[in-house]
Amino acid sequence: xxxxxxxxxxxxxxxxxxxxxxxxxxxxxxxxxxxxLVAVIAPLVIQAWVKRKIVNGLASQGWKLADxxxxxxxxxxxxxxxxxxxVQLITTGEDVVSMDRxxxxxxxxxxxxxxxxxxxxxxIEGLSGSLRxxxxxxxxxxxxxxxxKPDAKPGTPIDWQKLYQQGMDQYQKYSEKKKAxxxxxxxxxxxxxxxxxxxxxxxxxxxxxxxRYQPIPTEGRHxxxxxxxxxxxxxxxxxxxxxxxxxxxxxxxxxxxVALRQDVGERMTLNAKVQTKGAGEISLAVVRKEDxxxxxxxxxxxxxxxxxxxxxxxxxxxxxxxxxxxAVVSDNTWTGWLLDGDLTAxxxxxxxxxxxxxxxxxxxxxxxxxxxxxxxxxxxxxxxGTLVKPTITDSGLQRVIADNxxxxxxxxxEAAKAKLEEEKQKALKKGEEKLNDAVKDQIQKNPExxxxxxxxxxxxxxxxxx
Amino acid sequence: xxxxxxxxxxxxxxxxSDAAPWQLFLGTFLGTLLGFLPIFPLGYGPSPLALILxxxxxxxxxxxxxxxxxxxxxxxxxxxxxxxxxLIGDSLHDMAANCAxxxxxxxxxxxxxxxxxxxxxxxxxxxxxxxxxYRFALYFRLHLRDKLxxxxxxxxxxxxxDKPWLVRPVCWFFGL
Numbered sequence: 001x002x003x004x005x006x007x008x009x010x011x012x013x014x015x016x017x018x019x020x021x022x023x024x025x026x027x028x029x030x031x032x033x034x035x036x037l038v039a040v041i042a043p044l045v046i047q048a049w050v051k052r053k054i055v056n057g058l059a060s061q062g063w064k065l066a067d068x069x070x071x072x073x074x075x076x077x078x079x080x081x082x083x084x085x086x087v088q089l090i091t092t093g094e095d096v097v098s099m100d101r102x103x104x105x106x107x108x109x110x111x112x113x114x115x116x117x118x119x120x121x122x123x124i125e126g127l128s129g130s131l132r133x134x135x136x137x138x139x140x141x142x143x144x145x146x147x148x149k150p151d152a153k154p155g156t157p158i159d160w161q162k163l164y165q166q167g168m169d170q171y172q173k174y175s176e177k178k179k180a181x182x183x184x185x186x187x188x189x190x191x192x193x194x195x196x197x198x199x200x201x202x203x204x205x206x207x208x209x210x211x212r213y214q215p216i217p218t219e220g221r222h223x224x225x226x227x228x229x230x231x232x233x234x235x236x237x238x239x240x241x242x243x244x245x246x247x248x249x250x251x252x253x254x255x256x257x258v259a260l261r262q263d264v265g266e267r268m269t270l271n272a273k274v275q276t277k278g279a280g281e282i283s284l285a286v287v288r289k290e291d292x293x294x295x296x297x298x299x300x301x302x303x304x305x306x307x308x309x310x311x312x313x314x315x316x317x318x319x320x321x322x323x324x325x326x327a328v329v330s331d332n333t334w335t336g337w338l339l340d341g342d343l344t345a346x347x348x349x350x351x352x353x354x355x356x357x358x359x360x361x362x363x364x365x366x367x368x369x370x371x372x373x374x375x376x377x378x379x380x381x382x383x384x385g386t387l388v389k390p391t392i393t394d395s396g397l398q399r400v401i402a403d404n405x406x407x408x409x410x411x412x413x414e415a416a417k418a419k420l421e422e423e424k425q426k427a428l429k430k431g432e433e434k435l436n437d438a439v440k441d442q443i444q445k446n447p448e449x450x451x452x453x454x455x456x457x458x459x460x461x462x463x464x465x466x
Numbered sequence: 467x468x469x470x471x472x473x474x475x476x477x478x479x480x481x482x483s484d485a486a487p488w489q490l491f492l493g494t495f496l497g498t499l500l501g502f503l504p505i506f507p508l509g510y511g512p513s514p515l516a517l518i519l520x521x522x523x524x525x526x527x528x529x530x531x532x533x534x535x536x537x538x539x540x541x542x543x544x545x546x547x548x549x550x551x552x553l554i555g556d557s558l559h560d561m562a563a564n565c566a567x568x569x570x571x572x573x574x575x576x577x578x579x580x581x582x583x584x585x586x587x588x589x590x591x592x593x594x595x596x597x598x599x600y601r602f603a604l605y606f607r608l609h610l611r612d613k614l615x616x617x618x619x620x621x622x623x624x625x626x627x628d629k630p631w632l633v634r635p636v637c638w639f640f641g642l
Contacts, residue, residue, distance in 0.1 A: 020486050020527050027524035112569065198563060206509070210552055210580030213559075213566040 039076070047073040054080070064090045071102075078106035100126025107229065114263075115215075117226045127235035132243070139241050168388045174261060175292070175337075227263070231255035231270075245278030245307040262290040279303045296341075298330040305350065320362045321353025324374060334387055341383035341390075349374035367418060371411030377404060469538075476531035478640055485529045487603045493532030495596035496523050500533070501540025502588025503574075504581045515574035536595065544584055551583030558582055614640065 050073045058064060065071060066086035073080050086098040107120040133139050201211040231254060238248040255270040262268060268288040275281055280302035288294040305322040325348050332341030351374060352358075352366040379400050385391035401408060443449045496519055505516040523533050544551070555562060556579050566577035575581040617633045627633060 020484070020489060022527055024525060024527040027527075031521055031524050198566070201563075204578065204580065206507075207548070207552075207580045210555065210578060212575070212578040213563045214577075215566045215569075215572060 042075055046075045050075070050080070058087060059090065062090055063087050063096055066095075078108045080104040095129070097127065097129040099124050099128075115217075116224050119226070119228045121230045122228045122232070123230075124233045124235075127233055128237045130239045131241050132239045133241040165388070171260075172337075172388055178261075225259055225261045225263075227257060227259035227266075228255065229257060231258050242310075244310055245276060245304055247277040248274055249277055250275040262288065264290055266290050279307060292337075293335050294333070296330075296332045296334075298328070298332075300326075300328040303328060305347070317359075317362070319355060319357040320359065320366075321351075321355065323351045323353070324349035330383075332383060337386040337388065339383060339385055339387050339390055343381040343383055345379045345381070347377045347379060350377065367415045368408070368411050371414045372404065372407050375404070375407055474535060476535070479531075485532075487600050487607075489527060489529040490532050490603050491596045491600040492526060493523075493529035494536050494599040495592045496526075496528060497533035497536030498540050498592040498595045499588045501537045502544055502584045502591065504578075504584070507575065507581070510575060510578075511573070513574045514570055532599070540588070540591070544587075547584065547587060548580065551587055552580050553583065554586050555579030555581070555583030558586065611640070 051068070051071060054071065054073075055065060055068060064087070066088050067084075070085050071080070071082040080102070081104065082099075082102045084098075084100060085102055087096045088094060089096055101124070103121060103123045104119060105121040107118040110116070110118040110120075131139050198216045199214040201213045204210045204212060233251075233253040235248070235251045237250065240247055251272065251274040253270070253272045255268070257266050257268045258270060259266070259268065267290075268286075270284075270286040270288075272284040273281060274283070279300065282300045283298070285297040286294065303326045305324045305326055308317045309320065309322050310318060327346040327348070328343065329345075330341060330343040332339060334340070350369060350372070352362060352369050354363040354366045358366075377400060380396040381392055382394035382396065383390055384393035443453055500516060500519050500523070503516045503519070504510070504513050505520075506512045523530070559579060562577050562579050562582050565571040565582070568576075571577065576585060614633065614637055617627050618637045620627050621630060621633065
């Protein structure tokens with residue numbers, strides 16, 4: 001490489017030019033100003049766009065933000081937040097949901113790296129709303145555009161089983177798809193040790209014959225998913241579609257790695273504590289692992305059994321005059337679809353007051369149950385079957401009988417005595433009626449006896465002046 | 467065309483200007499590279515590598531006219547090099563596939579066989595053009611410029627010189 005001088009003066013008098021510096025400072029400043037301008041303009045443009053997306057998303061559900069300015073979107077910190085947010089129905093302006101504070105923080109690095117939507121934190125404080133059914137049978141908050149349901153008047157039983165079934169059907173669909181993928185991978189043993197397959201390259205319409213290769217998808221999934229790394233939601237109140245003691249007065253929900261589809265080695269936890277209007281605190285803990293195993297614990301230490309008297313809640317147990325409290329504890333685990341669980345209910349002060357609408361079986365059981373005089377009964381039930389269709393594998397009745405043998409004996413004796421007394425009274429009444437009929441018959445057949453009766457009646461008339 | 471002419475004139479003036487040869491070298495290098503690299507192909511979005519190079523063009527004290535000239539010229543050149551670029555890209559399909567797994571290179575379209583071929587061509591031509599430019603700048607300043615200046619002075623003094631019809635426009639063109 002030549003080391004010649006950069007400038008060769010043409011004349012001896014030519015001035016010596018200072019060698020140029022390596023950095024163009026005006027370019028540096030111009031670039032800095034440009035970035036600064038982008039930084040100033042981006043929030044105005046992109047944030048407004050994101051906000052409009054959110055507002056349009058709500059509008060598609062028939063909802064609107066009461067005060068759109070309360071919602072803040074920050075592009076640089078990848079955050080959506082807000083204070084005193086209220087979501088209302090577009091049609092009537094009724095409040096659907098309100099929250100004191102919202103903070104949704106996107107994990108940009110993870111989202112980029114995993115090709116997912118990774119929400120680092122989703123925190124909602126002071127969430128409140130209403131799921132109460134209106135006079136026309138609709139739950140306005142979730143089905144504002146649905147036609148009125150005249151057959152779903154207040155008090156119509158909520159089909160919890162149907163709701164559970166719908167959720168499980170969705171989960172089953174996903175799980176079956178995942179299993180099919182795993183089976184397909186197993187059937188190709190030579191490929192299991194290799195990386196997942198690269199998708200076929202795409203051809204470029206603007207450049208025929210050129211093709212673009214696609215990245216190898218992350219092991220175990222091919223479609224971006226939404227995952228919440230830390231979930232914290234606390235609320236003030238959430239009335240359920242039908243008024244009952246289970247109406248939620250406050251709740252707290254915490255979770256980690258909350259996602260429908262889990263990544264390899266991921267562990268999802270979800271803990272909920274719910275304060276109800278009349279059923280005390282109910283807690284729920286779910287742990288779910290990517291290998292299709294998990295556990296679910298449920299505790300409701302003070303459920304008033306009178307709540308089950310309502311057809312909307314109790315179903316077949318309704319109208320039985322149930323009284324007492326139940327402390328329910330349930331621990332369940334699942335592997336694949338197979339469920340293995342225990343449900344123990346401690347029933348205290350249990351009594352039944354059947355009426356005309358009470359189920360026949362309950363009416364028959366009422367004397368025995370009432371004869372127990374509200375003593376505490378521990379009722380362990382074994383659950384099994386599958387997650388989609390849980391079944392009771394052991395009703396625990398034998399255990400209840402064994403634990404309460406003496407009391408049940410007394411109760412049965414009492415019931416038998418009562419039954420005997422009832423039968424005795426019935427027989428006596430029947431005998432008396434038969435005797436009366438026989439006497440009447442004899443009197444009608446015998447004219448002498450008839451005369452004596454008539455004479456007696458006349459005597460009585462004379463005596464009382466009638 | 468007028469713009470191209472202006473750019474070309476600016477470049478040639480640069481040879482006689484105060485721009486240091488290394489500025490011309492870097493300007494040619496970056497301009498050629500930017501010409502061959504995809505910057506913002508429709509349907510793919512901006513290439514991060516190209517954006518970094520553009521930022522470097524403004525931050526480093528390179529000769530801007532040289533950059534724009536070579537960028538324009540090589541952009542035109544790439545239109546006729548699609549075939550060879552595709553041949554090169556196809557022969558490097560393993561590299562393209564591996565680049566697809568590196569987000570930065572994937573976004574810079576190194577996973578696209580056509581653009582990868584052009585990028586490889588860019589990395590071959592850029593140093594070549596830059597060295598040629600550097601050598602020509604030195605040659606012009608050390609040998610050609612003094613001769614042309616002397617001939618121009620002689621012409622102005624009324625002396626008869628060889629090929630005056632050539633010296634005059636060349637001096638005008640170089641801004642001497």
